[in-house]
Amino acid sequence: MKKLINKPENFVKETMEGIIYAYGDKVKLLDGDERILLTNYPVEKGKVGIVTAGGSGHLPVFLGYVGQGMLDGCAVGNVFASPSAKKMADMIKACDYGSGVLCLYGNYGGDNMNFDMACEMVEMDDVETKTVRVKDDVASSPKETMEKRRGVAGMVYAFKAAGAAAERMMSLEEVAGVAQKALDNIRTMGVALSPCIVPQVGEPTFQIEDDEIEIGMGIHGEKGIEVRKMMTADEVAETLVGRITEDMPLAEGDEVSVMVNGLGATPMEEQLIVYRRVHELLNDMGVKVVMPHVGEYATSMEMAGLSVTIFKLDGQLKELLLSPAKTPFYTNLNK
């Protein structure tokens, strides 16, 4: 296992220490708890808090988006494992500024169960919560059962839209509404070229042959929808955009933001080559791309591959996307 780590059991703790050392101006630990990260920016009283949680191993998801204009808090578990309900509850309480807290997270069994329990716990302390689950991964379930879909890179757009709505001092119900509206207009699909290794396991999570690519693989190595012989960058772009727009049709004149998200080991050059073709395909459809995102936004450690996310905008969502944000891994200058 070729990883630049120390003891595998310290992987999460030491990652958190690195984050605090590097970004201590933007984020802090809750009472020294090495699994709960909070914003270190001053927060206006009455702002709706926004929190997320999930397994480690997906940086910049989720920790990298805590700060100003996106998330107020994030709790993490071990690699690919949900944190406890107790940690989530502590975080929710710490992010209640008087107007309640939105729990905005990926649709995975453990996270769902623990967040539900956490919300019940904080209710006893009179903290109001609302839940919006991210289900953007087109490949993870057919359209008829889209409520079963998993949450992947599209959650970053949801954090951004909801975060900007909260900064505008919208109510909890309104912020939850914005998050849901954003997610109704967000679709993601990815491909994987190589597996990753969970530090405490020490073995690849799955196998892909040297000349194969897996379409629709999940970010924890969940089985995709098809294994194919290696494809070109253009074929990957065409396949992913095709499946996404089949699920969420686009029309001439639409405005979208596009995210090409590297899963960890895929070079920026390749991300840009794929983005190039995605841009051309959308352009040919008469769809305008606003504020493209090309880079690593939601990874699976050293997995090779990438995902494409399309975020269909209306006037409100566009304005929220373009709003300023300051977090360790996402900074937006626009004002």
Added chain:
Amino acid sequence: MKKLINKPENFVKETMEGIIYAYGDKVKLLDGDERILLTNYPVEKGKVGIVTAGGSGHLPVFLGYVGQGMLDGCAVGNVFASPSAKKMADMIKACDYGSGVLCLYGNYGGDNMNFDMACEMVEMDDVETKTVRVKDDVASSPKETMEKRRGVAGMVYAFKAAGAAAERMMSLEEVAGVAQKALDNIRTMGVALSPCIVPQVGEPTFQIEDDEIEIGMGIHGEKGIEVRKMMTADEVAETLVGRITEDMPLAEGDEVSVMVNGLGATPMEEQLIVYRRVHELLNDMGVKVVMPHVGEYATSMEMAGLSVTIFKLDGQLKELLLSPAKTPFYTNLNK
């Protein structure tokens, strides 16, 4: 060869197209030349131009730093190959705003030769130039022959300091002086865990055994100073900081910026775990870290590994580092 590309011979062209589609607000091609990138921001007349050039395959180096407050232009060649002197000369001329142009680039044979020729060419058009070569890689030559050292990730700090000096309307001589002073205080050293594949070659550039790590390897796979059995993240941090501070001693009370630079395939978690130990080591020496940089700044496509750069600051260099910049891959909000 598992790369998300199309025809290998189109790798550079299509990467450039991706950059223009994604970042066309910040950068543009010189007269449609797909190998020469220029800033798309308005430039004040009389500002010193700053340019660089080198082989492709190192994103964000170099193209990602063209914009405002860093580079005005960048010419690239094929993967790991220098662009021609003619392209460099065209770029230099396009980046002369009346006060001359600083050529700031890594110390490699082909780049040195072509830039020297390019500077002679533009002299005939009365464009004044100065040259500063980046030689920050401690492992590439002993201290007695440090003028032979190669340029690696530390060049990003030099781009930043020189770029901010030019924005302050300093003269060509002053901007070159700032770049040289910065570089006199910058040292880098890296480790590699796995090779990369040049698209048109299709074979790994070198081999490292499954249980080995190479200390001091260059970003094109140049031989390092030692191959060791796999080390922990802390051992890597201690080795790199040890060799760097042997070469450039630090004293209690010094201020530095630190860059932990992923070479391509190394996850952010691992970069942060190494940064954590670097931070502790400096802290133990009474050295204060200002504005740490953790991420991918200068890669070798899908090579696994990372480098550590230490940039020793004085008042002027610190101020220049903290100045604003806007480029595709480097944005600084501080004002």
